[in-house]
Amino acid sequence: MIRKLTPYLFVAPLMIFIAAFTYVPILASLNLSVRQWNFLTPDMPFVGLRNYQDLFSSREFWNSLWVTTLFAVFSVPLRLGAALLIASYLARETLPSRLLRGALFLPFVTSTVSIAVVFSWVFSTDYGMMNGMLGLLGLGKVPWLQDPHLALWVLIFVNTWKQIGYDIVIYIAGLQAIPQELYDAAAVDGGRRAHIFRRITLPLVMPTTYFLLVISVIEAFQVFTIVNVMTHGGPAGATDMLVNLLYEVGFVLFDIGRGSALAVILFVLLVSLAILKSRIVGRKVHYEA
Template identity: 75%
Template sequence: MPRKLTPYLLVLPLMTFIAVFTYIPIVTSLDLSVRQWDFMSAEKPFVGLDNYMILFNSHPFWNSLRVTAIFAFISVPLRLALALVLANALTRETFARRILRGALFLPYVTSTVSIAVVFSWVFSTDFGMMNGLLGLFGIDKVRWMQSPELALGVLIFINTWKQLGYDVIIYIAGLQAIPQELYDAAAVDGGKRMHVFRRVTFPLVMPTTYFLLVISVIEAFQVFTLVNVMTEGGPAGATDLIVNRLYEIGFTLFDIGQGSALAVLLFILLVALAVFKSRVLGKRVHYEA
């Protein structure tokens, strides 16, 4: 009996941790999403689907969903395209390439709050470095973070710069796993560089692309710190990403029921996106691999 229980005892601490910080919060959120609670009241009256109906009839909710979709569907393809190009250039092992890999990966492990504070100064209207550089060419000051047309683009740029190093490292691992014999055979057949990339490299790196696509979309739909530190959802809701909207509802307005309902909707949305990508790309990925 002790020998049979040993595997379960070994995984018990991890399973307890996952249960306390993942499964229990999920169940609690589901319960709170159908109740009305403001953090202070002892009572949590059952309101059914009212919290969900309020969200569906709320303009800020639909605006945050639209902004998040724009953010994700611009930043994710941009990240993956840049990462694949850089990884292809940095695959070979040299001292200079190792230094460049480390430089690219450094922003990923740097505190997001620190990055947000630094870039708040960089894109400051009055004394920012970007406007200082533009001033050298006689260009007037640009209101980067005060313009609804530019603020989201700035956040996309910063998030892409921060996450790019991780994507590059994963792509390098995928590229290094491709057998060299395939490139040698393509060279013997007279294949040009772009032809080899399209016919050999890209198809064989599709499983890596699929993995990065899934986690990148999930990450893009969960961006919060950059928004909270730099814009707080402004100007005029132009950067009000969905997790920032959840924070505003739950921890600024103290409407925990509606905030939990939004968290449940976000969870359902991410699961639906993952299933959709699996259905659309799954067969192609496994076929190409």
């Protein structure tokens, strides 16, 4: 009996940690999502599905869902595509490649708040570096963070700049796992670089792409800091993403019930997307691999 229990005892601390900081909060959010609470009173009356009904009938919720979807749809392919192209040039073990890897990875480990503050200055309408360079070219000022048509693209650029270093490092690991003999054989057969990239590199790096696709979509749907620091969800709700709306509802308006309901909806949405990607993309990846 002791021998059978020993493996479980070794993993017990980790399981307790995961349960305390993952599963218990999920269950607590489920409980709070069907109650009305404002942090200030001990009473938490049961209201059933009213919080969910309020959200689904709210224009702010559907706007946030649309904005978050747009952010994910445009930012994730941009990140992964650029990361794969850059990783293809940095996969060789040379000193310049190693230095560039470190430089590109540095933003990923830098504080998101610091990056958001710096880029708020960069894209400032009155004294920002971007408008300063446009002024040198004789062009007028652009309200980067005040224009509803531009603000989301600015956030996509900032988020890509911060996260792409991680994607590059993972892609480099995937590219270096591809046997060099395949490239040598293709070169002997007279294969062109673009043809080799399409026929050898892309199929064999698909498992890495699938992994990055899953975590990138999850990260895109959970973006909060750059939104809260740079635009506060504005202008006119053009960058009001789901997590930012959750923060405003739960911790600004102190409507914990609706905030928890929004958290549950976001959780269900991310799980559904993960399952959908595993069914559609995952099968193709494992088949090709």
